[in-house]
Amino acid sequence: MISLAGRDILHGWGKFLFTGVGLGLLIGVTLTMAGVYRGMVDDAQALLNNSGADLWVVQQDTQGPYAEASSLHDSTWQHLRGMDGVVRAANVTYLTMQVRPTASVSAAHAKDVRAMVVGVSPDGPGYPGQPPYLVAGRHITRSHYEAVADVASGLALGESIHIRRQVYTVVGLTRRMVSSGGDPMVFIPLKDAQEAQFLKDNEAIVQQRARTKQNPALNRPGLPGVFDAVLASQNSNPFVNAVLVQIQPGVDPEAVAAPIRRWLHLSVYTRAQMEDILVAKLIATSARQIGMFLVILAIVSAAIVAFIIYTLTMGKIREIAVLKLIGTKNRTIAAMIVQQALALGLIGFVVGKTAATFWAPAFPKYVLLEPGDALRGLAAVLLICVLASVLAIRAALKVDPAEAIGG
Structure with a gap:
């Protein structure tokens, strides 16, 4: 029944393609958000690599x-x-x-x-x-x-x-x-x-010098060297x-x-410890925020796919009834709907990956698009499309074959 799903897509290819492009832009935003996080981690690792240090000695x-x-x-x-x-x-x-x-x-x-x-x-x-x-x-x-x-x-x-x-x-x-x-x-x-x-501004330096001069412990009569030494230490x-x-x-x-x-x-940190501070602590809040955006975008993507597939399915109720009337099995009809959802997801992923690749260099901060994230994104998109088609499948399977005869 691959040809059946393909024929149905070709019948309304303009609407299907336009929907795929819209979904693709949303997927592109999702991939970009993942790239922003990867870029933050890469910036932290680049900072450590470029420092040339094995140990960081701090207060x-x-x-x-x-x-x-x-x-x-x-x-x-x-x-x-x-x-x-x-x-x-x-x-x-x-x-x-x-x-x-x-x-x-x-x-x-x-x-x-x-x-x-x-x-x-x-x-x-x-x-x-x-x-x-x-x-x-x-x-x-x-x-x-x-x-x-x-x-x-x-x-x-x-x-x-x-x-x-x-x-x-x-x-x-x-x-x-x-x-x-x-x-x-x-x-x-x-x-x-x-x-x-x-560095202090001139007014602050003048005021500090006046306060020091008025302090008898720091400006003792007959010992001008003490006052000069204190001023030198305050300005260095x-x-x-x-x-x-x-x-x-x-x-x-x-x-x-x-x-x-x-x-x-003193506190001393090795490379592994400093990387843990930067990645697990310094950018942890940003990572959680990006994770929330990814979850929200995934839910929105699933809702859009479910709505589109359901709308396409409800638009051909009579055709589905005819298929049932001539003895088409329910699993064949379900497979047709799933194939359409997967096709929509593939179009959206190609558009999204292409869009993310082109607009990533325009971001003010480094966006790192890793192939592994793209593959995981593709798997997630296909899974979302399959799950989103469940509602349309349930509606299609409830269609009465008699609707193919009735007006």
């Missing part, structure tokens, strides 16, 4: 530096560098902020760039925290006023950008260096990043967010992490 009892705030003294890396199994250790700071190209200062239509500013030591490539590769330009070699940006930021090589009060020149471009939220990264020298992270930032550690090949990360926790009283 004790925190899950920094990505999920929580963390603050360490910038001399901590020196203690870590001398420990057994450690190859390299480097300070790093992270600051999510608006980066303003200098050309946009006077351009009303220009927009700032939302980016994660990363402060790294200018020790060259290979050190943890440094971008592992460039697509253009060079790495940071100076201790001030140079930057390397991800191409997703839209910044160009040689362009000048404002970060807080300072102007930086983009000397290199990299790719797929993003935060766990998908924001492109901009790398600047560590000292500049430390200053930018805790000797802290970083984390120390990224590379260990020797073949060394157990936990064997290196355990003495750091015990003797330096």
